[in-house]
Amino acid sequence: MDEHTPIPKASFDGILDRVALPFFIFSAVLGAFLLASAAMVLPQFKLVEVSGKTYDAAQLETLRAELTAKVGEAEKRRDELVLPEQEPTHEQAKDERRATPSIAGIRARMLDDMKSIDPAHGIVVSTFAFDETKNVITLTGDVRNVGPRSMTLLAEFVDGLKKLPGVASIDGEEYVRQEDKKTGPHSPFSLTLHFQ
Amino acid sequence: MTDITPISGKRPHSLLLLTGGTLLLVLSGQLVWTHANDARAAKQDALPLAASVIPLQKKLAVLSQEAELADQQSALRTGSNAERIRTFVLPADAKPDRVVAFIDLLSDDLSSHKELSGSPKLTVADETKETDIKGIVSRNIHVELAMTEAGIASFEKAIRVSGLLTVADAFTPDQLSQMLQVLEERSPADLAAFEQLAHADLLSYAQDPITHDRKFLEAVSSDDVERLYIHMKERSDLPTVISVLGSSVGVGVRDGKLWPLPFLTMGNADIQPGSTDGWYRVSADLLAYERGEK
Numbered sequence: 001m002d003e004h005t006p007i008p009k010a011s012f013d014g015i016l017d018r019v020a021l022p023f024f025i026f027s028a029v030l031g032a033f034l035l036a037s038a039a040m041v042l043p044q045f046k047l048v049e050v051s052g053k054t055y056d057a058a059q060l061e062t063l064r065a066e067l068t069a070k071v072g073e074a075e076k077r078r079d080e081l082v083l084p085e086q087e088p089t090h091e092q093a094k095d096e097r098r099a100t101p102s103i104a105g106i107r108a109r110m111l112d113d114m115k116s117i118d119p120a121h122g123i124v125v126s127t128f129a130f131d132e133t134k135n136v137i138t139l140t141g142d143v144r145n146v147g148p149r150s151m152t153l154l155a156e157f158v159d160g161l162k163k164l165p166g167v168a169s170i171d172g173e174e175y176v177r178q179e180d181k182k183t184g185p186h187s188p189f190s191l192t193l194h195f196q
Numbered sequence: 197m198t199d200i201t202p203i204s205g206k207r208p209h210s211l212l213l214l215t216g217g218t219l220l221l222v223l224s225g226q227l228v229w230t231h232a233n234d235a236r237a238a239k240q241d242a243l244p245l246a247a248s249v250i251p252l253q254k255k256l257a258v259l260s261q262e263a264e265l266a267d268q269q270s271a272l273r274t275g276s277n278a279e280r281i282r283t284f285v286l287p288a289d290a291k292p293d294r295v296v297a298f299i300d301l302l303s304d305d306l307s308s309h310k311e312l313s314g315s316p317k318l319t320v321a322d323e324t325k326e327t328d329i330k331g332i333v334s335r336n337i338h339v340e341l342a343m344t345e346a347g348i349a350s351f352e353k354a355i356r357v358s359g360l361l362t363v364a365d366a367f368t369p370d371q372l373s374q375m376l377q378v379l380e381e382r383s384p385a386d387l388a389a390f391e392q393l394a395h396a397d398l399l400s401y402a403q404d405p406i407t408h409d410r411k412f413l414e415a416v417s418s419d420d421v422e423r424l425y426i427h428m429k430e431r432s433d434l435p436t437v438i439s440v441l442g443s444s445v446g447v448g449v450r451d452g453k454l455w456p457l458p459f460l461t462m463g464n465a466d467i468q469p470g471s472t473d474g475w476y477r478v479s480a481d482l483l484a485y486e487r488g489e490k
Contacts, residue, residue, distance in 0.1 A: 016210060016214065017210045020209075020210035020211075020213035020214045020217070021210075021213055023213065023214060023217040024213040024214070024216050024217035024220070026217070027216070027217040027218070027219075027220035027221045027224065028216075028217070028220050030220070030221070030224045031220040031221075031223050031224045031227070034223075034224050034227035034228065034231070035223075035227065037227075037231065038227055038230060038231070042230070042231060042234055045234060045235060045238045046234055046237070046238055046242065047242075048238075048242045048243065048245075048246040050246050050249055050250060050253075051250070051253060055242075055246075056242065057237065057238075057241040057242040057245060060242060060245035060246060060249060061245060063249055064245060064248055064249050064252065067249060067252040067253060067256060068252060070256055071252055071255055071256050071259065074256055074259035074260060074263060075259060077259075077263050078259050078262045078263045078266060078376070079372075079373075079376060081263055081266035081267055081269075081270055081391075082262070082266045082376065082387060082390070082391045082394065083364050083372060083391075083394055084277040084361070084362045084364050084365075084394060084395050085276060085277040085278045086277075086278075087277075087278045087281045087282070087286070089286060089329055089330075089331055089332050089487070090281045090285060090286060090359070090459070091369075092329045092332075093286070093329060093332065093359065093459055093461070093485055094359075094360070094365065095369075096328065096329065096461070097356065097461045098368065100461070100462065102352060102356070103348070103352055103462065103465055103467075104348050104349035104351075104352040104353070107345065107348065107349075107467070108345075108349065111345070124469075125469075126468060126469065127466065127467070127468050128466070128467040128468070129464070129465070129466045129467075130462070130464060130465040130466075131464055132462065132463045132464050132465075132481070132483075133464075
């Protein structure tokens with residue numbers, strides 16, 4: 001070929017013919033390497049060694065479930081041995097008693113509140129009755145000898161009762177002022193404290 | 197002159213190679229996808245699972261050791277807690293004499309402290325009633341007393357400690373679980389010391405709490421366990437137990453052979469001001485629990 005001979009234009013078919021074999025060889029080698037990796041290397045990634053044994057994800061899931069159940073049983077057995085032998089009815093009786101309000105505790109808090117809001121002892125609680133089946137305490141009494149402030153003082157007293165531990169709600173919250181010829185203005189009350 | 201004839205004569209062979217190469221490339225693409233998925237699955241699933249399994253294995257080993265130690269300790273112990281509960285605390289077909297004796301003792305003590313005036317009036321019911329607890333019935337013991345505010349508090353405290361046998365009974369189940377968890381995590385070796393304390397007789401504990409506490413706290417090596425016990429004790433029934441059974445009431449219970457005390461709980465109660473300022477008329481139902489089977 002001399003410098004005057006034109007270089008033939010490469011056709012698309014010609015390019016394809018020339019690249020076919022290298023392309024095939026490349027694809028075959030790539031495929032072979034990836035197949036070998038999938039067969040020999042990849043399984044190693046899927047397995048995890050735990051305490052000297054190898055597991056895959058599914059086996060680990062099963063192992064975890066078994067261990068969780070065994071730990072639960074072992075904790076129960078340990079508790080039974082460490083703590084004194086329990087009698088179920090005794091446990092229930094203790095729980096039930098703990099859940100009932102402490103009358104003395106409620107009275108102590110109530111009396112403390114009364115002292116702080118009513119140094120003149122205008123609030124008189126004439127009955128304090130605990131009903132065990134309904135879990136309520138009923139208070140009846142009167143606010144007297146404090147002049148026209150009787151309703152205000154009663155409202156403060158009721159606010160204090162609402163903050164007593166375990167009190168869920170109070171019934172009978174009514175504020176009236178009555179006149180008595182001897183004692184002057186007074187506000188009687190009858191309140192029912194419902195416990196949780 | 198170089199022959200530059202295009203090699204189009206090899207067309208079918210080239211097409212075959214191109215097709216084969218394309219298929220192999222598609223296979224390679226799928227294999228790359230599989231590699232990526234499996235690597236992600238290993239990272240997201242297998243490794244976290246393995247991380248959660250190892251602590252479970254360790255925990256199981258610790259629990260087995262603790263149970264073995266506790267088993268050895270229990271072999272040295274005599275008398276069954278459950279038996280004492282069935283015989284004294286929740287007896288079947290109980291005679292009310294032990295309850296009456298306890299209330300009598302309590303009243304004497306309150307009188308000596310000027311917290312109760314006169315003699316209490318007791319009325320014991322003939323019949324028992326069902327309670328909300330399966331297998332347990334209650335016998336009503338109606339009491340009428342004249343007491344001060346302090347007397348009412350002391351009386352109720354004594355009722356609330358009746359029927360408790362061991363130090364463990366003075367704690368709530370949640371408190372005990374919390375202590376066992378901290379012992380397991382921080383100091384499994386201290387479990388034996390806690391086991392001893394939990395099993396201690398409550399009357400003995402109340403009459404010398406300092407010695408019992410000191411013995412436990414000296415045996416414990418973990419500061420966390422020590423701090424937790426002190427915190428738990430303040431929030432347990434132990435302070436009430438000590439104030440009742442650590443006083444002359446406890447001495448009377450021991451000398452009168454009334455220990456363990458029968459289980460009592462407060463029923464309906466009515467408190468009204470008495471004729472003297474600072475004194476109250478108390479009318480209350482005490483419920484003595486018994487096992488319902490005959």
